[in-house]
Amino acid sequence: MTYEIWLFLHVIGATVLLGTGAGIAFFMVVSNLSNDPKLIAHVAGIVVIADTVFTASAAIVQPITGYILAREVGWPLFEGWVALSLALYVFVGVFWLPVVWMQIQMRNLARTAQEAGTPLPARYHRLYRWWFACGFPAFGAVMAIVWLMLTKPTF
Numbered sequence: 388m389t390y391e392i393w394l395f396l397h398v399i400g401a402t403v404l405l406g407t408g409a410g411i412a413f414f415m416v417v418s419n420l421s422n423d424p425k426l427i428a429h430v431a432g433i434v435v436i437a438d439t440v441f442t443a444s445a446a447i448v449q450p451i452t453g454y455i456l457a458r459e460v461g462w463p464l465f466e467g468w469v470a471l472s473l474a475l476y477v478f479v480g481v482f483w484l485p486v487v488w489m490q491i492q493m494r495n496l497a498r499t500a501q502e503a504g505t506p507l508p509a510r511y512h513r514l515y516r517w518w519f520a521c522g523f524p525a526f527g528a529v530m531a532i533v534w535l536m537l538t539k540p541t542f
Contacts, residue, residue, distance in 0.1 A: 390459050397452035401536065403445040405529055411437055412522050415490075419515055424500035424507055431494035438487055446483070450476065467542060468535045475528045475535075482525035489518045 411434050418430035453472075454464070462469050496511040 390456070393452050393455050393459070396448065397456055397536075400445040400448040400452060401529075401533055403441050404449065405533060407437060407441040407445070408522075408526050408529060411442075412526070415518070422507065424497045424505075427507070428494060428497035428501050431490060431497055435487075435490050435494055438490065442483070446480070468538075468540050472532050472535045475532050479525045479528045479532075482521045482528075486518055486521050486525070489514045489521075493518065 414430050415434055418427045421427070450473075453469075456462075457464055457469055464470065464473065493511055493514050496508055496514070500507050500511070
């Protein structure tokens with residue numbers, strides 16, 4: 388493949404990571420504001436699917452296309468902005484993996500509350516606070532990676 392095709396795939400992957408992350412956060416926050424177990428269970432179910440299909444796929448594609456682009460252009464992987472991008476990518480993963488687990492747990496807790504006709508349990512609310520807190524550093528790091536890819540600063 389040519390450089391332009393790899394670059395296109397890499398940019399699409401970054402866009403999917405950024406867009407899916409923002410969309411998932413928006414819908415989870417809005418559904419949580421309702422405090423309605425039925426709505427939350429439904430939205431969290433979709434969120435788990437979206438994270439599996441879109442975020443996980445893009446998370447796999449990004450390092451592959453990034454490696455190919457760096458190799459074709461001659462950028463060293465462990466120097467400068469590329470190394471910082473890779474470190475931030477690992478940082479994002481450290482937050483994302485627990486977040487996926489939390490989303491599954493929140494979905495299950497909301498489903499159980501819906502089926503029992505009870506309010507959401509305290510554990511749901513604790514998980515939600517952790518989920519919310521983990522989102523900020525992860526999303527900020529994705530934004531920083533996109534900025535690094537676009538500006539390619541030297542340092």
